[in-house]
Amino acid sequence: MTSENTQQPNPEQIRRAPKVLLHDHLDGGLRPATIVELARESGYEGLPETDPTALGTWFRAAADSGSLERYLETFAHTCAVLQTAQALRRVAAECAEDLAADGVVYAEVRYAPEQHLEQGLTLEQVVEAVNEGFREGERRARAAGHRVRVGALLTAMRHAARSLEIAELANRYRDLGVVGFDIAGAEAGFPPTRHLDAFEYLKRENNHFTIHAGEAFGLPSIWQALQWCGADRLGHGVRIIDDIHVSEDGGIKLGRLASYVRDKRIPLELCPTSNLQTGAASSYVEHPIGLLRKLHFRATVNTDNRLMSGTSMSREFEHLVSTFGYTLDDMQWFTVNAMKSAFIPFDERLAMINDVIKPGYAELKAEWLFRQTAVG
Numbered sequence: 001m002t003s004e005n006t007q008q009p010n011p012e013q014i015r016r017a018p019k020v021l022l023h024d025h026l027d028g029g030l031r032p033a034t035i036v037e038l039a040r041e042s043g044y045e046g047l048p049e050t051d052p053t054a055l056g057t058w059f060r061a062a063a064d065s066g067s068l069e070r071y072l073e074t075f076a077h078t079c080a081v082l083q084t085a086q087a088l089r090r091v092a093a094e095c096a097e098d099l100a101a102d103g104v105v106y107a108e109v110r111y112a113p114e115q116h117l118e119q120g121l122t123l124e125q126v127v128e129a130v131n132e133g134f135r136e137g138e139r140r141a142r143a144a145g146h147r148v149r150v151g152a153l154l155t156a157m158r159h160a161a162r163s164l165e166i167a168e169l170a171n172r173y174r175d176l177g178v179v180g181f182d183i184a185g186a187e188a189g190f191p192p193t194r195h196l197d198a199f200e201y202l203k204r205e206n207n208h209f210t211i212h213a214g215e216a217f218g219l220p221s222i223w224q225a226l227q228w229c230g231a232d233r234l235g236h237g238v239r240i241i242d243d244i245h246v247s248e249d250g251g252i253k254l255g256r257l258a259s260y261v262r263d264k265r266i267p268l269e270l271c272p273t274s275n276l277q278t279g280a281a282s283s284y285v286e287h288p289i290g291l292l293r294k295l296h297f298r299a300t301v302n303t304d305n306r307l308m309s310g311t312s313m314s315r316e317f318e319h320l321v322s323t324f325g326y327t328l329d330d331m332q333w334f335t336v337n338a339m340k341s342a343f344i345p346f347d348e349r350l351a352m353i354n355d356v357i358k359p360g361y362a363e364l365k366a367e368w369l370f371r372q373t374a375v376g
């Protein structure tokens with residue numbers, strides 16, 4: 001018997017394994033029962049279902065459209081009930097609690113402050129309410145025996161024109177709970193270069209940002225995000241596969257852009273289930289994550305929208321374990337990749353890797369070794 005871990009973890013081990021999440025939308029991760037309650041409290045009458053189970057099913061089905069634009073329509077309902085400080089605080093606290101219960105130890109959760117102003121909140125009030133909610137959720141998680149740290153990413157919507165203002169907001173709340181910036185929304189027709197002034201501002205401020213790119217649109221979007229805008233990470237980036245050529249005899253050749261992404265260790269925030277729903281990939285087995293992992297891209301595993309995809313970090317890993325036969329070593333590799341790519345300072349990332357992630361996996365692997373000894 002070698003010390004190499006070849007065992008595929010079971011669902012319970014996957015849940016207990018420390019996980020790191022870089023790409024999760026606050027307005028895409030509400031509990032269905034909370035949406036129903038918030039809608040009742042606020043008088044929102046547009047919900048397609050008022051039973052929580054039926055509502056959860058509705059979100060998953062509606063998001064299964066095969067198109068990013070249709071997928072995004074479902075957010076009208078979640079944003080409709082997230083218009084008060086109280087609602088934002090509650091949903092952020094529940095988000096942190098849910099992630100912690102799922103074994104997530106570090107998360108960067110994003111949302112677009114400009115989408116929460118309909119009932120008179122200011123941008124600052126939105127950010128402060130969400131931050132308070134995350135802190136409350138971290139406290140409740142700790143009381144329940146879990147530890148999670150949640151940082152916020154402020155998103156600007158790519159079809160709108162507030163990106164510089166949101167970038168300034170992210171900079172103002174830096175070190176106060178906000179760890180970076182993002183742009184999201186429909187990709188085709190809204191290239192990231194529309195928001196160059198925001199990215200240039202953030203670079204001058206030595207701040208961090210990721211860009212949704214290479215999801216519904218291909219290589220030009222990734223190229224612009226990196227070479228014009230200077231993104232630190234790619235939100236999805238899954239279409240980088242279009243620049244990787246596999247020949248009939250199995251030979252693999254990377255184009256210039258794919259080489260750049262791999263050589264520069266650009267983190268890819270991959271979200272497998274979300275990609276199946278928007279049509280960016282056709283099945284788990286055909287999802288580019290399999291090849292990207294083999295080729296040692298800086299690949300990470302993410303949820304995107306837990307509500308719309310009916311998923312969690314554990315479920316994403318369960319799909320990958322059953323599709324690609326991944327082991328605890330593979331899970332650790334993805335998790336360390338994610339932690340290395342987080343927007344918090346280097347020493348804090350290192351401490352998470354050495355004090356939380358590695359010991360967590362070592363314990364799970366040791367359990368497995370002892371079990372092997374017992375049966376062998």
Ligand SMILES: O=c1[nH]cnc2c1ncn2[C@H]1C[C@H](O)[C@@H](CO)O1
Pocket residue numbers: 025026027028068072075110111112115155184185186212215274304305
């Ligand atoms: O996967 C996505 N691609 C582009 N935009 C997205 C995705 N998931 C969520 N969004 C949008 C809808 C939300 O309202 C917004 C902010 O979280 O970001």
Ligand SMILES: [Zn+2]
Pocket residue numbers: 023025184212235304
């Ligand atoms: Zn996203």
